Amino acid sequence: MRARRQWATKWVGRMGAVHLGEDVLARARAGDQQAFAELVQAHQRVLWAVCLRITNNQHDAEDALQECLIAAWHHLDQFRGDSRFGTWIYRVAANAAIGVARRRNRPVSLEDVHAVTPDVSDRVADVDRVRAALAKVPLAFRSALVLREICDLTYEQIAVHEGINIQTVKSRISRARAHLRELLADDVAR
Structure with missing residues (x-):
């Protein structure tokens, strides 16, 4: 697994400035790995955020992220x-992250959250609190919220992605937000 991770990091991270167009997508579809890397590079921060926030x-x-890249390339x-x-690729990332989270099904420690971005302590302290609170939100609610807030998907797109109706999406997002508010309020009270 570690070798795959290193390959993904090198592959995604080796690109410089990116100019995307239909030609890049066409080249990637034709099997051009460099063109695919350009497509992924343009979205790597959000892909990472989706995977991290869900898992x-x-x-x-x-x-x-590795599973996302492989699935996106193959499909x-x-x-x-x-x-x-x-x-499209955010949906692939969300599916991969949900799959990994379900397979692992283990509790999340604050050390895991802090290990992700050690420089966060140098930035706003609220980011740590939000991450820790988001980690405590149940997976179904967290997934819907991440797809809405990070991927900027519509309720309809999330419903199709999750295989649920729109009202359930709205309910899950509302519950996730309420859960976050409650956790953050409890944290402030301490």
């Missing part, structure tokens, strides 16, 4: 172009 663990997020021909490429 709540750096190592699991790395595994999920690039299934991208129909009905939505933006970013929307």
Whole structure:
């Protein structure tokens, strides 16, 4: 697994500035790994954020990102172009992260959250609190919230992605937000 993670990090991280267009997507579909790397590079921060927020663990997020990249590469021909490429690959990342989180099914420690970004302590302290609180939100609610807030998907897109109706999506997002508010309020009271 570690070798795969290192390969993904090198592969995604080796690109510089990116200019995307239909030609890049067409080249990637034709099997051009460099073009695929350009597509992924443009979205790598959000892909990482989706994987990390859903799995709540750096190592699991790395595994999920690796699975996302492999799945996206192997199924690039299934991208129909009905939505933006970013929307499609965010869904692939969310599916991979949910799969890893379900397989691991282990509690998340604060050390895992802090190990992800050691420089966070140099930034705003609230980021740590939000991450820790988000880690405590149940997976179904957390997943819906991440897809809405990080991936910027609509309720309809989330419903299709999760295989649930729109009202359930709204309910899950509402419950996730309420749960976060409660956890953050409890943290402030301490």
